[in-house]
Amino acid sequence: QVQLQESGPRLVKPSETLSLTCAVSGGSISSYYWNWIRQPPGKGLEWIGYIYYSGSTNYNPSLKSRVTISVDTSNNQFSLKLRSVTAADTAVYYCARGIFGVVSLFDYWGQGTLVTVSS
Amino acid sequence: AIQMTQSPSSLSASIGDRVTISCRASQGIRNDLGWYQQKPGKAPKLLIYAASSLQGGVPSRFSGRGSGTDFTLTISSLQPEDFATYYCLQDFNYPLTFGGGTKVEIK
Numbered sequence: 001q002v003q004l005q006e007s008g009p010r011l012v013k014p015s016e017t018l019s020l021t022c023a024v025s026g027g028s029i030s031s032y033y034w035n036w037i038r039q040p041p042g043k044g045l046e047w048i049g050y051i052y053y054s055g056s057t058n059y060n061p062s063l064k065s066r067v068t069i070s071v072d073t074s075n076n077q078f079s080l081k082l083r084s085v086t087a088a089d090t091a092v093y094y095c096a097r098g099i100f101g102v103v104s105l106f107d108y109w110g111q112g113t114l115v116t117v118s119s
Numbered sequence: 120a121i122q123m124t125q126s127p128s129s130l131s132a133s134i135g136d137r138v139t140i141s142c143r144a145s146q147g148i149r150n151d152l153g154w155y156q157q158k159p160g161k162a163p164k165l166l167i168y169a170a171s172s173l174q175g176g177v178p179s180r181f182s183g184r185g186s187g188t189d190f191t192l193t194i195s196s197l198q199p200e201d202f203a204t205y206y207c208l209q210d211f212n213y214p215l216t217f218g219g220g221t222k223v224e225i226k
Contacts (some may be wrong), residue, residue: 039145039190045206047215060214061120094162103152103169109162 001029004095004110012089012117018082022095022110029053029071033098034078035106036069038091041114046091050098051078085117121145121209125218129226136193140221142207147187151211154183157220158203166205167192183209197223 008020022034036048049059050058051069063082071078082089092114096106122145132138142152150170155163165174167183170190180195194201202225207218 044219045208045217047208047217058213061154068179096162103172104151105165105168105174106155106163106208107165107174109164112162 002097004097004108006074006093006095006110008113008114008115010113010115012085012106012115013119014086015084018080018089018093018115018117020055020080020093020095020113020115022079023075023077024097025076029073029076029078033100034069034071035096035098036080037094037096037110039094039105040088040091048080048082048093050100065081075098087117088116090117120214121148121211121216123207123209123216123218125205125207125221128219129174129222129224131224132197133226134197135198136197136226138197138201138223140192140205142185142190142192142218144188144190144209144211148209148211150186151209152183152185152190153208153210154181155206155208156201156203157206163206194223208209 003025005023012018030053033050035050051057051071066083068081092112095110095113097108124143126141152170154167157163171183182193204220204222206220
């Protein structure tokens with residue numbers, strides 16, 4: 001059974017960088033797309049972007065100038081960096097495994113971690 | 120970006136009711152649509168992919184239909200564990216975009 005677990009600081013100061021890591025267990029990080037999705041408190045879901053295990057990326061244009069997603073295949077994990085954060089970036093951040101092809105879906109998700117941007 | 124509009128934003132229903140949720144895309148997306156269920160404090164869970172394919176382990180009371188711009192998720196007989204928020208997600212092109220969600224509450 002594939003499991004994803006987010007980790008990282010829960011509180012980030014405005015203008016600083018939000019950094020999260022998603023550890024993948026129970027399966028290889030190879031051959032899938034690894035995604036970050038966020039959800040502000042009480043609101044809907046926003047796709048942030050993905051990294052393919054080979055290292056290619058695709059970001060939401062709304063965040064592209066501030067986002068970097070990287071992968072560490074040797075440790076079966078991938079990471080998110082979001083620069084110059086503001087209060088609007090306060091959200092639950094989820095990592096999720098994506099299958100993108102003839103059919104596309106997110107089949108495994110982490111439990112989510114609430115990151116608060118505040119001084 | 121493709122806009123996904125769900126309706127209604129919330130609904131009240133009783134156990135055993137048939138419930139239908141709609142999702143409309145701002146442009147044609149073939150059948151590149153999924154449905155996810157989210158319970159409070161939990162991650163979303165995949166129910167339907169490719170508009171009408173049931174994810175393994177999901178009860179058969181869930182079904183999806185549609186193609187192009189108009190899609191529906193139907194729960195044939197609402198069960199206590201189905202009270203949740205439902206989201207559609209288009210994967211036709213990037214950026215991937217979700218609908219605003221439909222909260223299904225107990226009447």
